[in-house]
Amino acid sequence: MWSEDKELAGEGSGVIWRWWEWIGSGECLTDLGLLKDDVLRYATLVSSWEMADKDRLRPVGETPMSTFYTALKTYNASQMQSDFEKTAFSCGICLEDRKGKSCIQMPGCGCVLYVPLSSTS
Numbered sequence: 001m002w003s004e005d006k007e008l009a010g011e012g013s014g015v016i017w018r019w020w021e022w023i024g025s026g027e028c029l030t031d032l033g034l035l036k037d038d039v040l041r042y043a044t045l046v047s048s049w050e051m052a053d054k055d056r057l058r059p060v061g062e063t064p065m066s067t068f069y070t071a072l073k074t075y076n077a078s079q080m081q082s083d084f085e086k087t088a089f090s091c092g093i094c095l096e097d098r099k100g101k102s103c104i105q106m107p108g109c110g111c112v113l114y115v116p117l118s119s120t121s
Contacts, residue, residue, distance in 0.1 A: 038066075
C-alpha cells in the first residue's frame with residue numbers, strides 16, 4: 001500500500017487512512033491468511049530471513065470467529081465494569097462523591113445512583 005500511494009501521490013502519507021480502513025474492516029485478517037471459512041487462525045511472526053514476506057505469519061492455533069467475538073465482548077464488558085467501579089460519581093442529594101462499586105447505573109439513561117450497603121445488626 002505504501003509503495004502504491006508513493007507512486008500515485010509521491011508522498012506515502014495517505015496510506016495511513018487506507019491501513020486504518022483495512023484493519024478496521026477486518027480485511028487484513030483475510031489478506032494475511034488469518035481468517036478462512038469463518039475460523040480465526042492465531043499466528044506469530046517469524047523473522048524475515050527465515051521466510052519470504054508473504055509467509056511471515058506462522059499459524060499456531062484456530063478459533064471460530066463467533067467464539068473470538070464472544071471473548072472480546074466479555075472482556076470489554078468486564079473492563080467497562082472495572083472502570084465504572086473505580087470512577088467517582090457525585091451524588092445529587094448529599095453532594096458527596098461515591099465510587100462506582102457502591103453505585104448502579106441505569107441502563108436506559110445512564111444515570112448513576114448511590115446504593116447504600118445495608119448494615120446487618
